[in-house]
Amino acid sequence: xxxxxxxxxxxxxxxxxxxxxxxxxxxxxxxxxxxxxxxxxxxxxxxxxxxxxxxxxxxxxxxxxxxxxxxxxxxxxxxxxxxxxxxxxxxxxxxxxxxxxxxxxxxxxxxxxxxxxxxxxxxxxxxxxxxxxxxxxxxxxxxxxxxxxxxxxxxxxxxxx
Amino acid sequence: xxxxxxxxxxxxxxxxxxxxxxxxxxxxxxxxxxxxxxxxxxxxxxxxxxxxxxxxxxxxxxxxxxxxxxxxxxxxxxxxxxxxxxxxxxxxxxxxxxxxxxxxxxxxxxxxxxxxxxxxxxxxxxxxxxxxxxxxxxxxxxxxxxxxxxxxxxxxxxxxx
DNA sequence: CACTAGGGTTAGGGTTTA
DNA sequence: TTAAACCCTAACCCTAGT
Numbered sequence: 001x002x003x004x005x006x007x008x009x010x011x012x013x014x015x016x017x018x019x020x021x022x023x024x025x026x027x028x029x030x031x032x033x034x035x036x037x038x039x040x041x042x043x044x045x046x047x048x049x050x051x052x053x054x055x056x057x058x059x060x061x062x063x064x065x066x067x068x069x070x071x072x073x074x075x076x077x078x079x080x081x082x083x084x085x086x087x088x089x090x091x092x093x094x095x096x097x098x099x100x101x102x103x104x105x106x107x108x109x110x111x112x113x114x115x116x117x118x119x120x121x122x123x124x125x126x127x128x129x130x131x132x133x134x135x136x137x138x139x140x141x142x143x144x145x146x147x148x149x150x151x152x153x154x155x156x157x158x159x160x161x
Numbered sequence: 162x163x164x165x166x167x168x169x170x171x172x173x174x175x176x177x178x179x180x181x182x183x184x185x186x187x188x189x190x191x192x193x194x195x196x197x198x199x200x201x202x203x204x205x206x207x208x209x210x211x212x213x214x215x216x217x218x219x220x221x222x223x224x225x226x227x228x229x230x231x232x233x234x235x236x237x238x239x240x241x242x243x244x245x246x247x248x249x250x251x252x253x254x255x256x257x258x259x260x261x262x263x264x265x266x267x268x269x270x271x272x273x274x275x276x277x278x279x280x281x282x283x284x285x286x287x288x289x290x291x292x293x294x295x296x297x298x299x300x301x302x303x304x305x306x307x308x309x310x311x312x313x314x315x316x317x318x319x320x321x322x
Numbered sequence: 323c324a325c326t327a328g329g330g331t332t333a334g335g336g337t338t339t340a
Numbered sequence: 341t342t343a344a345a346c347c348c349t350a351a352c353c354c355t356a357g358t
Contacts, residue, residue, distance in 0.1 A: 005333060005351065029325065048352080050326065055350055166339060166345050190331060209346080211332070216344055330354075337347065 006043065008052055015040035016049055017056070025053060167204065169213055176201035177210055178217075186214060 008016075019031030019041070028046035031037055041049065169177075180192035180202075189207035192198055202210070 003352080007350080026326070046325070051351065054328085168344080187332065207331070212345065215334085219343085326358085332352070335348090339345075
């Protein structure tokens with residue numbers, strides 16, 4: 001059998017997040033070709049990136065950081081076979097939209113000028129933009145410095161757990 | 162207040178084994194959809210099949226109740242990234258390997274590859290036949306139903322003359 | 323033909339039950 | 341206490357649409 005299963009390392013995860021911050025979500029192949037990330041993500045396909053980003057979006061929805069309302073579920077006697085492994089509505093669509101709004105609002109590469117923080121009632125949005133800018137400023141200073149560190153910086157600041 | 166556990170019957174177990182022999186391990190949904198097994202496994206989900214197969218694999222290892230061959234597995238790293246449209250290796254070379262593996266496989270549940278039984282009615286069928294019977298023999302005893310009849314039924318469904 | 327989006331399925335660690 | 345059955349969900353697959 002071919003693929004045992006590849007768990008995402010923190011470095012890969014950070015690289016993906018930085019890549020999305022730079023190019024925007026949906027630009028998986030672009031992120032993969034970007035020399036800033038191609039090394040760290042060399043073992044991942046564009047589809048892998050897409051799937052991982054989806055997972056991140058779902059878990060970032062709050063379940064991950066503060067999950068405890070789980071044991072409330074009760075189990076009933078099964079009468080018919082479980083049709084599918086969870087049809088469940090764990091789609092996370094809402095979260096995806098939120099993320100897209102944040103990231104796509106201003107792909108980092110174009111956002112070197114002061115961000116047009118038109119309104120953004122959600123303060124987390126403004127904070128996010130600042131953090132990305134700051135981290136990339138740092139990234140460009142020490143040439144050839146550790147990309148993973150930069151990405152990890154972004155990660156820790158934005159998605160702390 | 163609990164979910165009543167539904168123990169696997171010998172018939173279900175035999176159907177699962179036959180299904181794996183026909184489609185290979187990991188094709189749980191395929192096995193479930195196969196009309197040869199859908200009747201017997203109508204109360205089981207694809208995840209149930211997977212879990213049961215795992216249990217069988219552990220048991221087939223021959224470890225006593227006091228042995229535990231727990232998670233000694235380490236995570237290997239994939240060497241090359243999976244391509245978007247990965248070309249599957251279906252040139253028959255793998256079939257030979259799989260065939261050998263099956264013949265030598267003593268813990269039945271260890272490593273089976275899908276076999277194109279319908280396409281290649283050769284002597285490997287007889288080998289498989291023996292394996293299924295053997296594994297079935299291992300499955301239980303006392304219940305009133307006729308085990309041999311069940312096994313014969315399954316075999317007839319899979320390998321009709 | 324290459325890529326992405328999104329639903330579906332599997333793998334494997336964790337949890338519960340008997 | 342243990343093992344079979346069941347749960348959770350990240351990772352991976354399939355495929356329509358572009």
